Every structure is written in C-alpha cells, then in structure tokens.
Amino acid sequence: MKNVLYLSLLLAAFPLVAQGHGGESHAKRQAPKRVAPVEEKAFGRQGDPSQVTRTVEIVGTDNMRYTPATIRVRQGETVKLVVHNRGKILHETVLGTMPELEEHYALMKKFPEMEHDEPYMVHLQPGESGEIVWQFTKPGEFYFGCLVPGHFEAGMTGRITVVAK
Numbered sequence: 001m002k003n004v005l006y007l008s009l010l011l012a013a014f015p016l017v018a019q020g021h022g023g024e025s026h027a028k029r030q031a032p033k034r035v036a037p038v039e040e041k042a043f044g045r046q047g048d049p050s051q052v053t054r055t056v057e058i059v060g061t062d063n064m065r066y067t068p069a070t071i072r073v074r075q076g077e078t079v080k081l082v083v084h085n086r087g088k089i090l091h092e093t094v095l096g097t098m099p100e101l102e103e104h105y106a107l108m109k110k111f112p113e114m115e116h117d118e119p120y121m122v123h124l125q126p127g128e129s130g131e132i133v134w135q136f137t138k139p140g141e142f143y144f145g146c147l148v149p150g151h152f153e154a155g156m157t158g159r160i161t162v163v164a165k
Contacts, residue, residue: 040137041096041120042096042097042100042138042142043095043096043097043100043120043136043138043140043142043160043162044095044134044135044136044137044138044142044162045134045135045137046119046120046133046134046135047078047079047080047133047134047135048078048133048135049080049133051078051135052078052079052080052133053077053078053079054077054079054080055079055080055081055082056068056071056079056080056081056082057082057084058071058081058082058083058084058093058144058158059083059084059086060083060084060085060086060087060091060093060124060146060156061086061087062087062088062089064146064151064154064155064156065155065156066093066144066146066156066157066158068158069157069158069159070158070159070160070161071158071159071160071161072160072161072163073136073160073161073162073163074136074162074163074165075136075137075138075139075162075163075164075165076135076136076137076165077135077136078133078134078135078136079133079134079135079136080131080132080133081093081131081132081133081134081144082129082130082131083122083124083129083130083131083132084124084128084129085124085125085126085127085128085129086127087126088126089126089148090123090124090125090126090148091124091146091148091151091156092121092122092123092124092146092147092148093121093122093124093130093132093144093145093146094118094120094121094144094145094146094147095120095121095132095134095142095143095144095160096120096142096143096144096145097142097143098143101143101145101147101152101157104147105145105147105152105153108147108148108149109149112148112149119132119133119134120132120134136160136162138162139162139163139164139165140161140162141159141160141161141162142159142160142162143157143158143159143160144157144158144160145157145158
C-alpha cells in the first residue's frame with residue numbers, strides 16, 4: 001500500500017516538474033542582455049557616436065600644452081574629441097570639472113602607476129591618437145587636462161565652454 005501511495009504521489013508531481021522545465025533548450029533561456037546605463041557626470045555623459053555633430057582635433061605636446069586650449073560647444077551637442085600625442089612621452093587627456101581634475105591629479109601623484117579606463121579619458125603613448133565621444137548636457141565651464149604626474153602642474157590643461165541652448 002505504501003508503494004502505491006508513493007508511486008501515486010510521484011506520478012502526480014511528474015507533470016509539474018516537466019512543466020517547470022519547459023520545452024525550450026537552455027541556450028534559448030538566457031537572460032536578456034542589459035545595456036549599461038550611461039552615467040551622467042557634472043560635465044555631461046558619454047556620447048552616442050551616431051549622434052556626433054562635429055569633430056574637434058586636440059594636440060598635446062611635451063611643452064605641456066594643448067592646441068587648441070579652449071573649445072566652445074552648445075549644450076546638448078555631441079562632440080568627437082580626437083586627441084593626438086605629438087610628444088615623445090606618455091600623455092593623457094581627461095575631461096571634468098576643475099575640482100574633479102584636481103582631486104584625480106592628487107591621486108595620480110600618490111599612485112602614478114594607477115590605471116583607469118573611463119569614457120571621458122584617453123591615454124596616449126608618443127605618436128598615438130585617441131577619441132572621446134562626449135555629450136555636453138549642461139552649460140558651464142569644464143576642463144580637460146593631462147593628469148600624468150608633473151604635467152597638470154606644468155599647465156597641460158584646456159577649457160571647454162558649454163553655451164546654454
């Protein structure tokens with residue numbers, strides 16, 4: 001009698017187990033891919049390359065200067081910044097507010113081997129070029145600078161003026 005009872009319970013539960021598994025393969029049951037949200041910063045957000053309205057070329061050199069040192073954009077504009085290292089040493093270009101750049105620079109001086117990769121920065125060996133695609137969502141004065149120890153203090157900075165719509 002016990003065996004019949006166990007067999008009855010097992011057979012009654014079988015359709016539920018089979019239904020729970022489903023008829024599709026495991027490969028088709030993967031979770032949908034999630035797109036990482038774009039992080040909004042005080043100086044804007046990573047831009048969509050298909051929305052670029054213009055390209056600005058920036059050249060950094062070993063005299064610790066950028067050319068041009070000032071850029072003007074409209075609020076909401078998505079710009080491709082193409083940065084060229086025309087020097088013989090490593091340079092980087094990082095976008096931000098002046099307090100953010102100063103804070104980041106202080107960390108770089110303490111930890112010069114620190115590596116980071118954000119959409120608002122490029123690291124360039126001599127002769128290399130890199131791109132930053134950025135949407136300037138807020139009006140104001142923002143900056144770019146080389147945060148390699150010694151370069152920022154030597155004046156390797158530039159200004160971005162974002163004009164309100």
